[in-house]
Amino acid sequence: MNDFLPEDTIEEVRQHFDLVEVISGYTSLKKAGRNYTGLCPFHSEKTPSFTVSPEKQLYHCFGCGAGGNVFSFIMSQENLSFPEAVKFLANRAGIPLPERQLSEEGKKIKILKEELAEINELSMKYFRQALFKTEMGKKALSYLTGRGLDKEIINKFQLGYSLPQWDKLINFLKSKGYSQDNILKAGLASRSERGSYYDRFRNRIMFPIFNQQNMVIGFGGRVMDDSQPKYLNSPETILYNKRKSLYALNFARFQMRERDQALVFEGYMDVIIAFQKGLENCVASLGTSLTEDQARLLRRNASKVIIAYDSDTAGEAATWRGLDTLSSAGCRVKVAQLPPGQDPDDFIRKKGINTFHEEIVKKALPLIDYKL
Incomplete structure (x- = not known):
């Protein structure tokens, strides 16, 4: 992204943010003269050695040597590359970024990734509806509460339930305009030797797997009895790499x-x-x-x-x-x-x-x- 983002766009994103405000979202800062100090977010310490200069819009840790600007800070804290950090901050600021000129193949991959992300997000919501809004889901919810989980933690991790029928999810996603091939590519369907499609996950507690940007990239499914396999996970997809x-x-x-x-x-x-x-x-x-x-x-x-x-x-x-x-x-x-x-x-x-x-x-x- 960096080689097609104009420098003035990068600078616009940088100037939009006050570094003190950004860093305060990750660690507590206190005013100390012209600067701010706090415990370093990059290493463990008991005495603050981390300094932020609002005038220079730079940070430095005298303990571990970390330093930089808003981009380097976000890169480290969010585990992002420089282009990803620019995009992350631009999205937060509502600053539009120019589209990269992709090859035809690149455009197809980008569109596919976006659609598979939509399918995963919609499927997570479908599984949650099945858990809380269906008669069969009551058994799954009872299983979770019987394992000691409360509603707050069930909601935090967005747990759900896959119905036991062979094609409930596929038919739901098809009704929303998604093709069977892309449902398969998302790892939510399987295909028989005769070429028919069926739901990969059936009658299982569903655990969405998120990436660091909170996108649903895959699922794990657990049975509620002694049937095998006990756990079934998403296969490798264009979004999900277990490794x-x-x-x-x-x-x-x-x-x-x-x-x-x-x-x-x-x-x-x-x-x-x-x-x-x-x-x-x-x-x-x-x-x-x-x-x-x-x-x-x-x-x-x-x-x-x-x-x-x-x-x-x-x-x-x-x-x-x-x-x-x-x-x-x-x-x-x-x-x-x-x-x-x-x-x-x-x-x-x-x-x-x-x-x-x-x-x-x-x-x-x-x-x-x-x-x-």
Whole structure:
């Protein structure tokens, strides 16, 4: 984007914002003479070493050396490239940006991404309607409340329910003008050997997966009985790449940065119950082995990472696979150990979040000790 955005447009976006006001949305600042000071949002500290100059519209941390203007700040805090940061701020300011001259193929990809994003957003709303407004959804809602979730947390994570019929969602989306092919490309439909389309997710609790800009990029679906597979996730799509995604990072990143610590769970429910109880620096790895991309995402938001996977064999194997990946990315890694047969969700619901923090998080073993 930078090579087709005029410099005067970039400057217009920069001048629109007061850096003090922008940064105050991420950390508390206090007036100190001609400048403002506060705790650095880039590293953990107890004594403020972060300074913002309203006159120069620049910031600098005397502790970690971070510095720059409104664009570099947003790039770091929102994990965006420079062009994405310009667009992010321009959208907030209501400043129109010139369209990039795309190739015909580029235009097709852009249009497809936009349509798949619409399909995902509409499907999330459909699943939520099914959860709260249908008779069959009452069973799913009862399941969630039986697992200890309240309505506030269900709404925060936009949980829903997929009806058991084979083509309910497909027919709904088709009625809104979307093609079966694009519903398939969004990962919400499957196609039989005979070429017929059917809903990928049926009779499952639905967990929307968001990117860091709060766009729905995929879904996870969980059964409410012993049928298999227990979890079914979206396939890889033009929007969703599991290797580059962390569930709930859009919610957790601010607490991760403030505490300079991230808790990595295995499952959706582990994260949601922890959030409900006030532990908001946790994410799920959307699989049993952390990738290099996921490790880099974690390191950008926190230097200390605690892996708290399930205590079963699969969890232990997943922990081993992820440890070296995290360490190579520059994270200081610890491993939390849960009682046999328990996952974080079980432990938190039975013993409470304070006990989980004291007995599991605080007693997590450093990497070298865990390997011994």
